[in-house]
Structures are given as structure tokens and as C-alpha cells.
């Protein structure tokens with residue numbers, strides 16, 4: 001027993017050295033823990049307040065949680081790793097959840113099934129800077145895509161963005177809170193048409209961006225590649 005354990009550990013060490021040679025990133029302590037730990041990982045719901053959330057984000061979160069009480073809205077949980085990919089086999093992570101708390105995308109989404117609407121409360125952190133002091137347009141586009149994507153995926157199933165059209169009207173200050181409000185406008189066969197706007201959090205007075213998008217429900221008969 002003792003000998004087989006020692007042999008297994010040696011094999012693990014050899015594999016680890018080879019892996020570190022091939023992928024220097026494997027030396028990174030967080031990745032190393034994720035790849036080599038045998039502990040069962042309990043996924044953390046990232047769409048809940050953490051200490052990096054500003055007063056405004058907390059306030060809006062509390063307001064929407066109140067709206068959930070009668071069942072008209074529901075908070076959507078969100079995880080770093082897809083349940084579709086076995087964690088031990090992949091280091092894949094949801095793009096928007098790859099940063100430490102407060103540095104990148106802090107957000108929570110709420111869904112209203114009767115109205116086919118998704119609202120995302122979003123605070124873009126300092127690593128998402130574009131023009132100094134403001135959010136990068138790609139980060140805004142990412143959150144718009146994610147919000148309309150969820151709005152399309154809940155009724156539509158497995159969908160992908162075919163078209164995303166954004167008008168950036170005002171720059172969004174870094175670390176401020178915005179509300180991304182999206183709705184499903186129309187379904188035609190496999191095509192889902194959505195629209196969305198991005199406004200300043202709490203007062204919603206400033207219209208930062210507007211977008212329309214087309215999502216396509218994947219055809220199970222067609223290969224993606």
C-alpha cells in the first residue's frame with residue numbers, strides 16, 4: 001500500500017514537471033492548486049455581493065432582491081466554470097469571471113420571464129480601463145453580449161451571437177455602476193432579436209449605450225466547426 005502510494009506520488013511529480021515544462025502557467029499557484037488538488041471543489045456563486053461592491057451596486061442589488069420576493073424576477077446565479085466541462089480536464093473559465101474580486105467584471109443578472117427581460121447590474125473594475133478613467137468599449141460590449149445572451153438563452157436554449165450592434169453614446173467612468181436592460185423583441189424560427197440599453201446606476205439618467213442583437217439557436221444537425 002505504502003509503496004503504491006509513493007509510486008503514485010512520484011508519477012504525479014513527474015507529470016507535474018512535464019506539464020510545467022510544456023505550460024509555464026502550471027507553475028502559477030492558483031492554477032497549480034486547481035489542476036493538482038484532489039479536494040472536491042464547491043463552486044462559488046459569483047453573482048452575490050462581495051466587499052468590492054460599491055454602495056450603489058449593493059443598493060440596486062437589494063432593490064432587485066426585493067422584486068424577486070413575489071416571483072416576478074429571479075436572480076441568476078453565475079459560476080466561473082461551466083458545468084459542461086469537467087474541471088479536472090479543463091482550465092476553461094467564463095471570460096467575465098476570470099478576475100479577482102473588484103478588479104474586473106462585478107455583476108449580477110436578474111430575469112423576468114413574463115416580460116422576457118434581463119437586467120444586469122454591472123460595476124467595471126480598474127483592469128477594464130480603456131481611455132484613462134473610463135471603461136474599455138470591449139468590456140462594455142462583453143457585458144452587453146452576456147446580458148442579451150442570457151435573455152436569449154433562457155427561452156431559446158443553446159444560442160450564439162450572430163450580430164451585435166452597439167452605439168456608444170457616453171463614456172462610462174471606471175468603477176461606476178451601470179444597469180444593462182435587455183429584452184427579447186421577436187423570435188423568427190431559429191432567430192432571436194433582442195435590444196438593450198446601458199444606463200447609469202440608481203438614477204438611470206445617463207444613457208451610455210444602446211444595442212441590438214441577433215442570436216441564432218444552434219441547429220443540432222449542423223457542426224459548429
Ligand SMILES: CCCCCCCCCCCC(=O)SCCNC(=O)CCNC(=O)[C@H](O)C(C)(C)COP(=O)(O)OP(=O)(O)OC[C@H]1O[C@@H](n2cnc3c(N)ncnc32)[C@H](O)[C@@H]1OP(=O)(O)O
Pocket residue numbers: 145146149150153154159160161162163189190191214216217218219222224
Ligand atoms: C442561462 C445560460 C447562460 C448562458 C449564456 C451565456 C451568454 C454568453 C453570451 C456570449 C455569446 C457569445 O459570445 S457567442 C460567440 C460569438 N459568436 C460566434 O462565435 C458565432 C459564430 N457564428 C456561427 O457559428 C454561425 O454563424 C451561427 C451559429 C450564429 C449561425 O449559423 P447557422 O446555424 O448555420 O445558421 P444560418 O443557417 O447561417 O443562419 C440562420 C438564419 O440566420 C440568419 N443569419 C445568420 N447570421 C446572420 C447575421 N450575422 N446577420 C443576419 N442574419 C443572420 C441567416 O440568414 C438565416 O436566416 P433565414 O434564412 O433562416 O431567414
